[in-house]
Amino acid sequence: MRLRVEFTTEPFDLDEAPAHAVVAREVIQSADLDAVDVGPFGNTAEGHADAVLAAVDALLRDSLGAGATRISLQVNVVAEGHK
Structure with a gap:
């Protein structure tokens, strides 16, 4: 089964990416996805x-540990063969 995850971390900072957002990005980019x-x-x-x-x-644990106060995510099943 293939899954798609969509997520955001808060609080937002439009001037500079907060530590929790950087951590979330690193987790996702380093995962086997x-x-x-x-x-x-x-x-x-x-x-x-x-x-x-x-x-x-890892995203939930690491982002919360880095200061996220809210993480919104959605996980969907993706049809096989879709990329």
């Missing part, structure tokens, strides 16, 4: 279910 897209207002990544779920676990 594909179709990673990071941006200032939202981030997405796709991959095999096990890899996405492991990345979400």
